[in-house]
Amino acid sequence: MRFSEKLVCTILLVVVTFFALGGSALLYGDFRDRLSSMAAQEQTRHSMLCYTLENRILTLHRQGDPVTEEDLQGYVNELVTPDGNGPAQLAALFHTAGDAAGEAVYSCLPADWAADMLPGNGQETILRSGDTLWRVYCSALLDDWTLYTAYDLTEAFSARARSLQRFLLLEAAVVIGAAAAAAIFSRKLIRPLALLNRASRQIAAGNYALRTDVRTDDEIGQLSESFDSMAAAVQDKVAALELSVQQREDFMGAFTHELKTPMTGILGYADLLRSMQPDPQEQREAAGAIYHEAHRLENLSVKLLQLLHLDEEELQLEPISLDRAVTQAVKAARPALDQNEHARVEALSTGLWVQGDADLLCDLVLNLITNAAKAGPGKTITVTAQQVGRTVLLRVRDQGCGIPADQLARVTEPFYMVDKSRARKQGGSGLGLALCTRIAQAHGGTLTIESEPGKGTAVTVTLQAAPQPEQGGAR
Amino acid sequence: MKPKAKRGLLLAVCAAAIVPLAAIPLGWFALTDAAMVGQTRGQQTPYTSLVPTGDDYYLLRQLNTRVELARRSCTGPMYSTGDGVEGMYLSGATYSGGMTYAADDMQQYRDEVLQTLVEGGVLPQAWWDQVKEEIDYWAAPTYYSTDSLGFLRLKTYVGENSQVCLLNMEVDSRTGKVVALWISALQGHEIDPAAALPAWVELNELDGLGDWTVPTGTDYEQSGLYSHNGQALMTCATGLDTYSSSSETRQFLSLQLGPYTQEVDG
DSSP states (O other): OOHHHHHHHHHHHHHHHHHHHHHHHHHHHHHHHHHHHHHHHHHHHHHHHHHHHHHHHHHHHHHTOOOOHHHHHHHHHHHHOSSSSSOSSEEEEEEOOTTSOOEEEEEOSOTTOOGGGSOOTTEEEEEEETTEEEEEEEEEOGGGEEEEEEEEOHHHHHHHHHHHHHHHHHHHHHHHHHHHHHHHHHHHHHHHHHHHHHHHHHHHTTOTTOOOOOOOSSHHHHHHHHHHHHHHHHHHHHHHHHHHHHHHHHHHHHHHHHHHHHHHHHHHHHHHHHHSOOOHHHHHHHHHHHHHHHHHHHHHHHHHHHHHHHHHSOOOOEEEEHHHHHHHHHHHTHHHHHHTTOOEEEEOOOOOEEEEOHHHHHHHHHHHHHHHHHHSTTSEEEEEEEEETTEEEEEEEOOSSOOOGGGGGGTTSTTOOSSHHHHHHTTOOSOHHHHHHHHHHHTTOOEEEEEETTTEEEEEEEEEBOOOOOTTSOO | OOHHHHHHHHHHHHHHHHHHHHTHHHHHHHHHHHHHBTOEEEOSSOOOOOOOOGGGSHHHHHHHHHHHHHHHTTTSSEEEOTTSOEEEOOOOOOSGGGSEEOOHHHHHHHHHHHHHHHHTTSSOHHHHHHHHHHHHHHTOOEEEEEOTTOEEEEEEEESTTSOEEEEEEEEETTTOOEEEEEEEESSOOOOOHHHHHHHHHHHTTOGGGOOEEOOTTSTTTTTEEEETTTTEEEEEEEEEEOSSOOSSOEEEEEEEEEEOOHHHHO
């Protein structure tokens, strides 16, 4: 059963119930009022009859004449049927002698009314005779006379039946109208829900850009807004996943390529040494090439291990002297500096301390200095640091060839190399900046690169400043 | 169950629920009618029966009038009303010398009236038998007189010199209702006022006053009935007859209906 049909059924049930109950109460109230109004008139007529009869009895007493049953019988009959065209009201006159049960002197009441059905003195009751309902009144009169009068209630019940008939017709019209209105209303109400349903199906089918855009100021509007937010989140997540998958695929491709390139050289030179009889000079060149490529592979494996290690474990940061880390890095970079035409490093002493891991910070600076030396062989590399608020900006600037602007965004990707042939020749693996970026992120900082081709590159790393510890606690 | 069939079933159930709900008014009126018919309840403005007074009864009005006229004409038959119009009341003779000798038909009338009292449970049969016996024994003469209001007095005398008043009865001549009765007998008999007086009320058709009660706390507590509405008192008494000038010891029975007395009303 559709939700709209459930809604229509529920609305109809509620409408019919309350309409029927309300109508019943209204009709019943009107009927009661009509009966009360009729009762007032009937009691007036009954009282007048009683009064007239008692006056008749008293008149006889005043005259000293006997009160005979025949006299009262005729008198009541005359009062009840004034025009002789049948009774306008029913009446019965009883007379009790002492404790004996009353005996009817006159009665035009229906024969099917037993004496015990009749009301007592000052009481009234409604009795049925055939299809007619009568209201019967009873009053005790002088000299142990008792008068019953009955009045036809057919008009009240007929009027009620007519009202009831009209009400039922109205009720049928209301039910039909309510059903139509509820159907239209429910369709309009659930239209956004249908839209949400279709949208969710299409999104499930891959249309992540689809939005419902239901602009209503109610719960459905809020649901639509939440749904759209969810769809946007799903879209972003899917895009991130796709990007991740793409990066992984790129990584695997680059990794395979970086493995294959030195392996090709190693295999080639090894095959040369195995299959031919090179002269000693050629043998040395082949062995040197094999060593060089093997060394590249080792560097590659070390840096991959470092990257994996950074992803797996959370760092325990401690106050580190930035000057000391830079000094150690410069010392470690000495061979690389020498290989690149004795590039020179100018590292100014800053006295700054940062929150960090000493070994990783040393690796970070070492990688940046090595990259700078490779970019500008024989030129000066400047290492500076500056504290801005609670952040320390560590900057390594070279005067090398620079990086084209369109490749700046990709240089931190693993295995990405601006000039592959030069990088490989210099023993580069394409993992240096990627590793630096991860180290900076692991320290809660960032790595940004500014470069101008032909003029040089500046790499800035943000680190958290740390207060200088007391003597003995510093590294 | 298939979804389509289930949907159809639910729609049918909904429709089936709507029909009886729509018919609530029919059920409502059927229930209220069933509860209404045959149920007895008090009237909103019940009829209050008229409260009659003594003037509404011919007999009491005659007695009241007689007392009133007798009071006004205490110095003679002529009296003056407040606006100067003169009236006249003639009381009937109460002694045999001033009364008329009654013929047989009058005596028969007397007997019929007394017989009515006996049959109505007012006069005990024993009293009536004794009265008849003495009347027959003495062939007692009866005299009568009437006043100007129509009250008929019948008196019967017994004894060698008719010195004993055996019976003194006062009757309204128009209705034949007895308003006073005196009987003197050689032997008394019991009479129960609690039974005789209500019977006399009914016989005189005064029960419509509706408030005949024993006048508690008065001299008539054992022998009277009093109506506040009618301002009337009925008494029934028996005892030693000290009124008759007879050498024999006699008993009397007295029945009396009269207007209200302040003593009783108080």
